[in-house]
Amino acid sequence: MLPASIPKTTLAKLAKLGIHNRFDLVLHLPLRYEDETQLQHIAELTPGMSAQVEGEIIHSEIVYRPRRTLMCQMQDDSGVLHLRFLHFYPSQQKQLAVGKKIRALGEARMGYFGMEMVHPKCRVTGEDTPLKQALTPIYPTTAGLPQATLSKQIQSALNELELPDTLPPILLDRLKLPGFADSVKLLHNPPPEIAEEALAERTHPAWLRVKFDELLAQQLFMRLHYRKRRSRTAPRLPAHGHYTQQLLQALPFKLTQAQQKTLQEISHNLDQPHPMQRLLQGDVGSGKTVVAALAALQDMENGYQVALMSPTEILAEQHYLKLSAWLIPLGIMPVWLSGSLKKKDKQAAGARIAQGETQLAIGTHALFQEQVEFQKLGLIIVDEQHKFGVQQRLALRSKGDEPHQLMMSATPIPRTLAMSYYADLDVSVIDELPPGRTPVITKLIHDARREEVFVRVRDTCLAGQQAYWVCPLIDESETLELQTVIETHQALRAAFPELNVGLVHGKLDSAEKARVMAAFQAGEIQLLVATTVIEVGVDVPNASMMVIEHAERMGLAQLHQLRGRVGRGVAHSACVLLFQQPLSELARARLKIIYENTDGFEIAQHDLRLRGPGELLGTHQSGVPMLRFADVSEDVALLNGARAVADEMLRDFPEAAQAHLQRWMANRHDYLHV
Ligand code: ADP
Ligand code: MG
Secondary structure, three states: OOOOOOOHHHHHHHHHOOOOOHHHHHOOOOOEEEOOOOOEOHHHOOOOOEEEEEEEEEEEEEEOOOOOEEEEEEEOOOOEEEEEEOOOOHHHHHHOOOOOEEEEEEEEEEEOOEEEEEOOEEEEOOOOOOOOOOOEEEOOOOOOOOHHHHHHHHHHHHHHOOOOOOOOHHHHHHHOOOOHHHHHHHHHOOOOOOOHHHHHOOOOHHHHHHHHHHHHHHHHHHHHHHHHHHHOOOOOOOOOOHHHHHHHHHOOOOOOHHHHHHHHHHHHHHOOOOOOEEEEEEOOOOOHHHHHHHHHHHHHHOOOEEEEEOOOHHHHHHHHHHHHHHHHHHOOOOEEEOOOOOHHHHHHHHHHHHOOOOOEEEEOHHHHOOOOOOOOEEEEEEOOHHHOOHHHHHHHHOOOOOOEEEEEEOOOOOHHHHHHHOOOOEEEEEOOOOOOOOOEEEEEEEHHHHHHHHHHHHHHHHOOOEEEEEOOOOOHHHOOOOOOHHHHHHHHHHHOOOOOEEEEOOOOOHHHHHHHHHHHHOOOOOEEEEOHHHOOOOOOOOEEEEEEOOHHHOOHHHHHHHHOOOOOOOOOEEEEEEEOOOOOHHHHHHHHHHHHOOOHHHHHHHHHHHHOHHHHHOHHHHOOOOOOOOOOOOOHHHHHHHHHHHHHHHHHOHHHHHHHHHHHHOOOOOOOOO
């Protein structure tokens, strides 16, 4: 708990920063440090340099053009520096009156009148005010909570709290890491002689220790989760083969090595008396669906039901069609359930599921609405798992006693991320594409040259192939900026009178959506204008060209997913990324990456560097625990170390492991509880 002496308003602000107790204060580590230990001569300042200078104010006035600004000049023995303030209080103006001796800390830059600092931190000094002895920590804070208040609370927590080490000495020794208490104290109060760069770059041993502890807590947590799951029982579903063999024989292709390997892993898991929780990863087009179908069949061979859940209706519908084609010949009639079904049909579907008349239910999250009761659910398959939140997955789990779970992800997850955030799951990776695919050629084309793209689209379609034309999502607030799909559809229809141009977007009703997709699948529609609703899962091998409008607005994962819709057949495929200027730096970086890379794992690795794990995993909705200090793309060695140590601690030092978890996880309600 925080001391009762802290005023309520301050408590509220601390809570905003995630600080609820004194240990949180200890872990509220500086964002950066300011160096007030030295003085620079004004004449020695160079643009971009962060420095502290001392001198006398020789000029101070408020100018009103171009906007109200406080302009001062300060002078030392070596020269004159201009100080500019766009926001200031009368008190500050007084502080900076002519004749005052001050110290200014800031970044020097070349201004119109010469060297200047904008909004430097200023303090009035006396004849011989001593310089600071150490770097000044700057903390992340929130409006109305001054650094000084924060700093005072942190210092008192550091003084009063006992911070015994949670790592046994023998491990600490081997890892060559400094003690925990020493590390946090050092980070809050860096000694004068410290290497500043190691602090700034967080490579100092004290930083390493904190990051290691954080990663260790995460690993311990995940391992415990894993063990807990292993201690629960689930029905054993051994492979009998009477369904799976039939499907394998009927398929027009042979499974790839990678598909076989992952299938074996899943099959083995299903035969265990514990609930499986396996993540099936594979790049877009790697053939996850058939693996999932075979897993489903193994479940059905044992008389259990399967629920297959997809994030969008279009995708669910595709699965329904594909699996129906595969399974109806085996005498299995899947049931379709989505939110948009008429009430009567929904009830009928629900009844068939409840009475065990169907072994396979396919649909959207409507599948886990409360009314739906499964008779005997053995396996849940979640496609595109990252599109679902934890709550939705949990709701589904409660549908059976202890169903096995297979989660599929088409957003490849870099290895380090998987090790860290999915450490409680078993992971299978399909790391090979089916043979006979031709690589997709990616082109970046400025929107001004879209006419040329028209010609290529027409040629492609007239040659008997099909094409997608993807527009960004319709968003009311951006209607003026974005070309809506509807306009684009009209324009393309006018441009290609000889083609059948279809339109699909999220706001169409589902019957219409299904009709359009079926017509595209059947080749009746040659050019499909679509929003990103087709981003996941859509599989039409005859489509060999994709044009993406406003590609500069889309994320890497999305672009990669979209591009994966083509290159599924034997024809040479192309993906044209239309972009408009000006390009932000991020957009430029993304387009370069998508242009240069085709491997989903590599793209994901770049994405991790660009955006960090939170965005990549969509954690805002999924509730995956976030790391505050460690960085899974940089701290790989620490992560590996933490993994090894987690196992060792649970085995040899269970009490220390408990203490460590207690310290780090006590208020982490955001942790994954699946
Ligand atoms: P994703 O992993 O993106 O979900 P899909 O399961 O939709 O990929 O498979 C993509 C396409 O590849 C489908 O048309 C599927 O039938 C086909 N496919 C899957 N496995 C193989 C294989 N071993 N050989 C040839 N084609 C395959
Ligand atoms: Mg898929």
